[in-house]
Amino acid sequence: MTGERRTPEGLRYGWTTGACATAATTAAYTALLTGEFPDPVGITLPKGQTPAFALAVESLDAESAMAGVVKDAGDDPDVTHGALIRATVRHGEPGTGVAFRAGPGVGTVTKAGLPLAVGEPAINPVPRQLIREHVAAVAASHNGTGDVIVEISVDNGEELARKTWNPRLGILGGLSILGTTGVVVPYSCSAWIDSIRRGIDVARAAGYRHVAGCTGSTSEKTVTALYGLPEDALLDMGDFAGAVLKYLRRHPVPRLTIAGGFGKLSKLADGHLDLHSGRSQVDLRKLADTALAAGGDADLAERIAEGNTALEALRLAEAADVPLGDAVAERARQAAVEVLRGAEIAVDVVVIDRAGTIVGRAH
Template sequence: MSSETPQAQRAKGGRGAQLERSGLRPGWTTGACATAATTAAYTALLTGEFPDPVTITLPRGQAPAFALATEELTGTSATAGVVKDAGDDPDVTHGALVRSTVRRLPAGAGVVFRAGPGVGTVTRPGLPLPVGEPAVNPVPRQMMREHVARVAALCGGSGDVEITVSVDDGEEIARSTWNPRLGILGGLSILGTTGVVVPYSCSAWIDSIRRGVDVARAAGRTHVAGCTGATSERTVVAEYRLPENALLDMGDFAGAVLKYIRRHPVPRLTVCGGFAKLSKLAAGHLDLHSARSQVDKGFLAGLAGRAGADEALAAEVAAANTGLGALQLCMSAGVPLGDLVATAARDRALAVLRGAPVAVDVMCIDRAGAVVGRSAVA
């Protein structure tokens, strides 16, 4: 799957070595699939034959081959389709059929991109594409342009083409993504900066967080909220009446939100999430996933002790089965552990922001969405 030897990848300490050690199989982005389909379609348009499999070159030099799932050739256009294989990543677009239809344009027209069925259109500013453009991101566009130029040079074409990218059932799949909130309507985005899907890297989620910040800034929002889930979103909306494009689906990626806002400040950030998750942020973790960080009940016991809990209560907190269990013990004793965690989480967020002009407050909630801890704005 890579043009490099395993020895070379290990020597570079790159993703290939990491994936080899993990035992997880990488996959291909929608951008790589669209590039493969485009390459096959344009080759057929010029030669009458579809290369199958079709080989492309990715930005980091890998040269994967893709089998064609569909092909259609008419007098004026050619269409090829590739089924996306996301490897071992739990990607909602795994198994999606990505099609590219290539049509000749007059000399000098260049490469023009269109959104076919299942590919979205940009309707709000703040994204890396202008309003009205098909949601085919810049790197996949560049990959397709480069491969069109290569095919033209090999097969005698001008390289002036219209590329229409579509994804079967893409509009339905897109409902499970951030696209509707970001103002990308009608389907999926064609994504990818390397062409490779790294299993469990969650790069698409983090990219969506960044685009959410961009859209909020472009809309003039001065207050955004990073929320760990739907319940925390409802709590923030009830508290602050924030519009949808001010809500960042942070999930477990507190660090991704804070680091991006550090570089692209918004005047105010509210972080809202479950008490247990935010206790991890308070303790210094920036990835809140249960597989990568755990609730530190000893840390919670220390906070409780500094707030007046006696040794017996602190010991109970340290031995509690869950973070919420520790919180309930303190609430019964009148110790404001929720506020202490929220304040510590806010201070951790401010430390990551490194003096960026962003005021921060934190709200901790229980499973029902009730606020059980709150920090001041600082």
């Protein structure tokens, strides 16, 4: 693959599954019309970049052409990095344009709320448009009609999809073909944030009035035990509290529970919306001040301020019978309400320790 670009920090940008599927489709349709596969195959992305992709596999017969591209996510920790994305192109009926099919390893939509109708292949709108544009360009160059059936598949995609949100979103059978720009920005975690948004869309379409943003599987189990929420009302928030709150501000539900570990929610209490350890830190001095306000004495506050971890602060407060967990929960709730900016959403917060024991709540 050519056209390598890097961030100011020296990290390599990558290419989305949608860009790879477009490149594979372009090569396959060209071969179907001409008998030859362009390799590497160049495409033009929505913002004008013109990367070229080497073909990893290709095959051609009288009825169809198949080309495959290995996804390079650059330096982003993307679950689909290294996946082989194939496009098989066949002639369609005159006047039908581009019809999309889900091949092995590409999911099918089974729940309302996504930007695709139930029953459609999980090939998102922007990649579909990009593929249509490139099919039209190939047709114009080689006297084709542009009436084609495009089947996208991903080797091992069904297994890879189990590591994504797709099963919870009702996308069954494999991965989604994603991307709005065609470019993967390292550590932007755009796929995760997009999944949070689609999770909210699916919950709203299902009519749920209560959703929960959880930092991990332990907090999900705690919330499920507390409220009996269905799986598709549980948002795998991870570190992206801001993504949940900002999207709900524009697309509200009546009630939101935020659940997570004491350390992460201590950061939300301080106003951090990205709770990743590399992008925000627990402020032990603020925890000490919070303990004072919750009834602790100066000695406790000093020991917390001079401690090493949030968990140590919590244990010190518990030993002194100071409800630091509840105080952090309330401050986190206030921070969330501030981000929601008046949206009519009732917010409660559940704080747990590593064992899943509830150590703080706020309503």
